[in-house]
Amino acid sequence: DTAVSQTPKYLVTQMGNDKSIKCEQNLGHDTMYWYKQDSKKFLKIMFSYNNKELIINETVPNRFSPKSPDKAHLNLHINSLELGDSAVYFCASSQGFSRGTDTQYFGPGTRLTVL
């Protein structure tokens, strides 16, 4: 009965490779997010999708491409991985109401290590 799930939990890969991280939510939410948490624990939003439509796109290299096949899934594809991409990536979801609390629920994270 996991609310927001991510796969894989750990990902170790070589520089230059292409990899994907998957996220699924079973909460019936309309909005999903990707966050990056660096080694100092700073947490910053990367993307947000509402009903499969991109609504937030922070300053993220275009090597990162989110894909939302349906509103329950938001996958993150990363091309040409670099050392600086090593981080923990968190997926989150919310009902998507701009007004109100619109609480975000987080997945367990994917720890990406680029060698």
Added chain:
Amino acid sequence: GEDVEQSLFLSVREGDSSVINCTYTDSSSTYLYWYKQEPGAGLQLLTYIFSNMDMKQDQRLTVLLNKKDKHLSLRIADTQTGDSAIYFCAEKAGGGNKLTFGTGTQLKVEL
């Protein structure tokens, strides 16, 4: 612009109260949140406060908001070892869904 700051570390003894502070700069903040992150885990929402409130209590947690000074605090009463974690404040500003997170405070509870 958005800038949310927290002190990096806090150490308390078991049974004492913990107070974690947060300052923010965006005066259009509508909701402010406290999240807890245990080692190797995701973020768990603890509580939130609407910007027109100045206090909210939820069991051992008390949130105080000073909107004039843009200062938010989280008080944990009777702190336990299980409270050891990183605590993030976050603000939601304007009409969008975007959350801006603070730098996180590592709380260590000692016996």
